[in-house]
Amino acid sequence: MELKINNNIKQFDCNQITIQELLDLELPSKQNGIAVAINQKIIARNNWDSFLLNQNDEILIITATQGG
Known part of the structure; x- marks a missing residue:
């Protein structure tokens, strides 16, 4: 499967993947303070598993950042 993630094309060896599975692969330890949009539509966190x-x-x- 080919996906475009933050303007970078990536290949995955699967036919189906959920948002949560993708995040577990791409950001395994940094999933707090993030939002995900698919094809320019924000997807609520409670839907990432399905x-x-x-x-x-x-x-x-x-990714949320802190600043001052």
Whole structure:
């Protein structure tokens, strides 16, 4: 499966993957303070376990930062 994650194309050896499974692979230890958009639509965190990604989906992972 090919996905575009934050403007980078990545290949995965599977036919189906959920948002949570993707995050477990891409950000295994840094999942607090993030938001995920699929094809320019924000997906609520409580749907990450069940939301299946499709070939060529565009995923934007937004990480909160601290500043002052």
